[in-house]
Amino acid sequence: xxxxxxxxxxxxWQNKWDADGLYSTVDDDSKEKYYVLEMFPYPSxxxxxxxxxxxxxxxxxxxxxxxxxxxxxxxxxxxxxxxPAENAAIKRNIKPADWTYSNMDNMIRQQKEMGxxxxxxxxxxxxxxxxxxxxxxxxxxFYKKGLAYKKKATVNWCDSCNTVLANEQVIDGCCWxxxxxxxKKDLSQWFLKITDYADVLLKDxxxxxxxxxxxxxxxxxxxxxxxxxxxxxxxxxxxEKVTVYTTRPDTAFGISYMxxxxxxxxxxxxxxxxxxxxxxxxxxxxVHNQSELDRTSDKSEKxxxxxxxxxxxxxxxxxxxxxxxxxxxxxxxxxxxMGVPTHDSRDWMFADKYGIDKKIVxxxxxKTLTLDEMxxxxxxxxxxxxxxxxxxxxxxxxxxxxxxxxxxxNCGKRRINYRLRDWLISRQRYWGAPIPVIYCDKxxxxxxxxxxxxxxxxxxxxxxPGSVSPLAQSEEFVNxxxxxxxxxxxxxTDTMDTFICSSWYYMRYADAKNTTAPFSKELVNKWLPxxxxxxxxxxxxxxxxxxxxxxxxxxxxxxxxxxxxxxNLLTQGMVIKDGSKMSKSLGxxxxxxxxxxxxxxxxxxxxxxxxxxxxxxxxxxxxxxxxAWRFLNRVWRIVEQYLPTIKENxxxxxxxxxxxxxxxxxxxxxxxxxxxxxxxxxSNFNTAISSIMELVxxxxxxxxxxxQAGLINETATSLLLLLAPFAxxxxxxxxxxLGHTNSIHxxxxxxxxxxxxxxxxxxxxxxxxxxxxxxxxxSAQAAPEDVKKQATExxxxxxxxxxxxxxxxxxxxxxxxxxxxx
RNA sequence: GCGGAAGUGGCGGAAUUGGCAGACGCGCUAGACUUAGGAUCUAGUUCCUCCGGAGUGCAGGUUCAAGUCCUGUCUUCCGCACCA
Numbered sequence: 001x002x003x004x005x006x007x008x009x010x011x012x013w014q015n016k017w018d019a020d021g022l023y024s025t026v027d028d029d030s031k032e033k034y035y036v037l038e039m040f041p042y043p044s045x046x047x048x049x050x051x052x053x054x055x056x057x058x059x060x061x062x063x064x065x066x067x068x069x070x071x072x073x074x075x076x077x078x079x080x081x082x083x084p085a086e087n088a089a090i091k092r093n094i095k096p097a098d099w100t101y102s103n104m105d106n107m108i109r110q111q112k113e114m115g116x117x118x119x120x121x122x123x124x125x126x127x128x129x130x131x132x133x134x135x136x137x138x139x140x141x142f143y144k145k146g147l148a149y150k151k152k153a154t155v156n157w158c159d160s161c162n163t164v165l166a167n168e169q170v171i172d173g174c175c176w177x178x179x180x181x182x183x184k185k186d187l188s189q190w191f192l193k194i195t196d197y198a199d200v201l202l203k204d205x206x207x208x209x210x211x212x213x214x215x216x217x218x219x220x221x222x223x224x225x226x227x228x229x230x231x232x233x234x235x236x237x238x239x240e241k242v243t244v245y246t247t248r249p250d251t252a253f254g255i256s257y258m259x260x261x262x263x264x265x266x267x268x269x270x271x272x273x274x275x276x277x278x279x280x281x282x283x284x285x286x287v288h289n290q291s292e293l294d295r296t297s298d299k300s301e302k303x304x305x306x307x308x309x310x311x312x313x314x315x316x317x318x319x320x321x322x323x324x325x326x327x328x329x330x331x332x333x334x335x336x337x338m339g340v341p342t343h344d345s346r347d348w349m350f351a352d353k354y355g356i357d358k359k360i361v362x363x364x365x366x367k368t369l370t371l372d373e374m375x376x377x378x379x380x381x382x383x384x385x386x387x388x389x390x391x392x393x394x395x396x397x398x399x400x401x402x403x404x405x406x407x408x409x410n411c412g413k414r415r416i417n418y419r420l421r422d423w424l425i426s427r428q429r430y431w432g433a434p435i436p437v438i439y440c441d442k443x444x445x446x447x448x449x450x451x452x453x454x455x456x457x458x459x460x461x462x463x464x465p466g467s468v469s470p471l472a473q474s475e476e477f478v479n480x481x482x483x484x485x486x487x488x489x490x491x492x493t494d495t496m497d498t499f500i501c502s503s504w505y506y507m508r509y510a511d512a513k514n515t516t517a518p519f520s521k522e523l524v525n526k527w528l529p530x531x532x533x534x535x536x537x538x539x540x541x542x543x544x545x546x547x548x549x550x551x552x553x554x555x556x557x558x559x560x561x562x563x564x565x566x567x568n569l570l571t572q573g574m575v576i577k578d579g580s581k582m583s584k585s586l587g588x589x590x591x592x593x594x595x596x597x598x599x600x601x602x603x604x605x606x607x608x609x610x611x612x613x614x615x616x617x618x619x620x621x622x623x624x625x626x627x628a629w630r631f632l633n634r635v636w637r638i639v640e641q642y643l644p645t646i647k648e649n650x651x652x653x654x655x656x657x658x659x660x661x662x663x664x665x666x667x668x669x670x671x672x673x674x675x676x677x678x679x680x681x682x683s684n685f686n687t688a689i690s691s692i693m694e695l696v697x698x699x700x701x702x703x704x705x706x707x708q709a710g711l712i713n714e715t716a717t718s719l720l721l722l723l724a725p726f727a728x729x730x731x732x733x734x735x736x737x738l739g740h741t742n743s744i745h746x747x748x749x750x751x752x753x754x755x756x757x758x759x760x761x762x763x764x765x766x767x768x769x770x771x772x773x774x775x776x777x778x779s780a781q782a783a784p785e786d787v788k789k790q791a792t793e794x795x796x797x798x799x800x801x802x803x804x805x806x807x808x809x810x811x812x813x814x815x816x817x818x819x820x821x822x
Numbered sequence: 823g824c825g826g827a828a829g830u831g832g833c834g835g836a837a838u839u840g841g842c843a844g845a846c847g848c849g850c851u852a853g854a855c856u857u858a859g860g861a862u863c864u865a866g867u868u869c870c871u872c873c874g875g876a877g878u879g880c881a882g883g884u885u886c887a888a889g890u891c892c893u894g895u896c897u898u899c900c901g902c903a904c905c906a
Contacts, residue, residue, distance in 0.1 A: 213826075213827095214826060214827070214900080214901080217825065217826060217901075217902095218825095218826085218900090218901050218902080220825090220902095221824090221825070221901065221902045221903090222901090222902075224902080224905065226905075226906090228906085244906080245905090245906065246906060247905090247906065248906080259906090302904070325904095326904090327904040327906090328904080328906080329904080329905070329906090331905095332905050332906080333905070333906065336906095337905095337906045338906080339906090340906095344906075345823090346904055346906080347906085349904095350904095417905080417906095418905095419902090419905060537900085537901095540901080541901090610834090610835095610846085610847070611834060611835080611847085611848095612834070612835070613835085616828090616835095617899095618834085619833085619834060621833080621834065621847095621848070623833095623847095623848050623849070624833095624834070624847070624848060626848080627846095627847050627848055628847085630847095630862095631847085633861095633862095634862095637862090677838085678838095681838090682838075684838090686834095686835075686836085686846085686847095687835095687836065687837095687838095687845085687846080689846080689847090690835090690836075690845065690846035690847070691845090691846080692846095693846055693847075694845080694846070697846090700863085703863090763842090764842090765841085765842045767841090767842085767886085767887075769886075769887090770841095770885095770886065770887045772842055775842080807886080808886070809886090810841090810886055810887080812841050812887095815841055815842085816841055816842070816887090818841080818886055818887065819886090820886045820887095
């Protein structure tokens with residue numbers, strides 16, 4: 001018997017599969033399509049265990065579906081633009097492209113060594129001009145639809161990355177990539193109008209039952225829809241108006257002050273020339289100097305200052321002090337809020353601190369509130385008081401009534417507000433897709449004509465980061481002629497956020513080599529949406545929200561017919577070691593290459609799928625890897641042992657089965673059923689593998705018995721088929737050793753025989769008052785009354801129930817009998 | 823503060839519909855084979871005061887029966903957070 005030697009067989013089969021084009025997907029196929037996709041990686045140079053987990057999960061699904069008769073699309077690619085390439089270029093004096101392409105080559109080699117069944121014909125690399133040409137094309141579709149625009153705004157700037165960031169890319173006030181603090185800058189930047197789609201992005205979450213609710217909740221929070229009203233206040237002394245946004249117009253009669261954000265354009269006007277002007281300006285400077293983190297943390301003190309100006313509350317014509325304070329955000333709502341201390345906790349604290357008046361306008365139905373008894377705002381439901389014509393109304397019912405009043409009197413209106421901001425996509429970096437825009441003194445902003453795409457990255461630039469994009473250094477790049485008037489013009493020098501590139505790559509796979517369009521409409525509609533998408537939870541908002549947005553816009557533009565990109569989403573957990581995420585700085589990294597070199601890819605894959613269910617974090621265990629290795633060796637040995645018998649290729653003679661054989665066959669068919677359901681319905685690969693292990697144990701258990709050749713053949717063959725999606729190489733090797741000439745990976749998935757899963761005899765538990773006292777073995781067909789009788793007549797049960805009354809006897813078929821006594 | 827997930831042996835985890843808690847694997851113990859074993863095979867392995875009892879973070883409840891359902895509570899993790 002040969003020893004199991006993965007180093008020899010894995011390479012052999014990988015080459016064979018490749019040569020045979022086993023995993024190339026054909027478009028015109030009568031079989032039902034199934035599109036399984038793992039999030040494509042950034043080409044850092046090496047795979048890490050997180051990738052191994054990601055691809056192993058996807059590969060099990062892809063192989064399983066293929067064996068089940070689906071036409072499976074399972075592609076791979078690279079999110080290849082991005083800053084590390086530039087940093088490497090600076091550090092090592094090589095071109096970003098060279099660094100990126102050699103990294104991709106290495107990672108493709110590693111992915112092939114894992115034995116993943118990808119269709120490499122469809123490889124997508126976002127940094128390749130054949131791809132980013134279409135990224136630019138899509139940008140132009142956005143622009144033509146009015147969904148891409150340039151504006152001057154206060155934006156997030158990372159000083160260490162030397163570029164701006166989208167809101168989604170700021171985590172706790174710090175850069176998502178390098179974790180250094182984000183500062184504010186006023187810059188003119190390109191945005192995509194994702195806010196136009198806020199409502200549909202929120203609503204269509206309901207169309208995604210196959211997504212984890214956790215991710216949907218996170219997107220819901222991020223979009224942050226709130227219903228309320230705008231109220232317009234007059235400022236008679238300045239002949240001005242100011243609009244506030246509130247979700248609680250029912251408290252409007254309790255307004256005792258209003259607050260403007262320090263950035264609010266009115267502030268300057270209100271304070272100019274007043275006695276306190278300098279003091280107020282100092283305060284504003286102080287707030288500006290607070291970091292994003294300090295200013296938005298609820299731990300930091302609310303600070304404000306009275307401007308000296310007053311506005312008029314339209315509901316009751318009362319004069320209301322106008323303050324400026326650090327806690328009001330200019331970006332949200334209207335940048336101005338009303339203050340109702342009695343019915344908002346934050347306002348209560350602020351009013352307490354600065355001695356501002358409080359007025360109660362809502363009171364619980366059963367008692368009357370007084371200011372003396374209150375030590376915080378009353379925010380529950382109640383009845384309106386001190387509110388003019390609205391007195392006596394329930395406050396919830398008063399909200400629409402008071403908004404109606406505002407609209408009738410032209411001093412406000414209904415408004416739905418979102419927390420979501422437009423997506424800032426300009427980046428002042430080199431290694432990205434250039435924004436295909438030309439500026440002409442005569443014609444203004446002009447798109448690069450489609451026939452001139454792609455706008456290629458120049459190579460004569462220095463990557464040292466500065467305040468402007470490196471592209472600006474290339475005169476050849478910058479200077480151009482206006483496509484409209486032919487006059488001198490210059491190009492936009494910012495590149496696009498790489499999240500743009502990854503917002504449509506999954507569509508490109510459907511038609512990866514198309515040179516006349518991003519993809520043909522027919523093919524994209526045939527393959528999409530992705531049936532199963534797999535990736536890390538860290539993209540719950542970023543990539544997954546942007547991709548949903550892109551899909552919806554592309555549908556509106558008429559490029560695709562579907563409106564959600566990913567039907568089912570599986571968010572895998574992290575791979576951790578010694579309690580924390582694997583990282584170079586902690587020195588707890590286990591290299592996939594090393595593990596594959598030592599044990600082979602099959603062992604690595606099997607361990608990682610077995611150690612935890614996919615959604616949960618996975619604790620790396622070297623001993624666990626040994627366990628997976630031992631298991632594959634057990635499979636190898638038992639199949640090798642029976643090789644001559646199996647080769648006789650006999651069928652099981654069901655009528656002639658002995659009881660031991662019947663039991664083995666029962667385990668076999670139960671396993672087929674369980675593995676099929678665990679993969680297809682639950683994505684619980686760990687329990688699927690554990691039941692295959694049980695099957696192998698059962699196979700070993702009859703090792704010393706005479707077993708009919710047909711059953712040996714059936715068991716071994718099914719075992720290999722069940723294991724094939726998890727451990728593709730060892731199963732292929734054994735499969736072909738058995739004499740099969742076609743790959744196991746295009747063989748049919750085994751079917752189970754329901755009859756074979758039913759045991760003739762079952763052991764049932766006999767309980768007295770819920771406590772297990774005895775076990776009996778009965779025929780599976782036994783009548784309930786007989787079982788109850790048998791159970792109550794047992795010696796041990798008689799002993800216990802002797803001087804007690806039997807109240808009732810419960811029988812759960814094939815499980816247990818419970819005798820209730822008193 | 824709001825929202826979500828999770829808490830089960832020495833460890834990773836199982837228990838899908840309320841029905842034997844601890845499948846499977848790791849580790850450990852013993853035995854077999856062996857010149858040898860860190861190979862392999864077999865058996866055992868929740869805890870305790872072990873003919874019995876206790877036990878799924880904690881405290882209650884519903885039920886013949888609760889890891890699973892209900893009420894309260896604690897802890898950990900994740901997301902959002904001065905969002906008006």
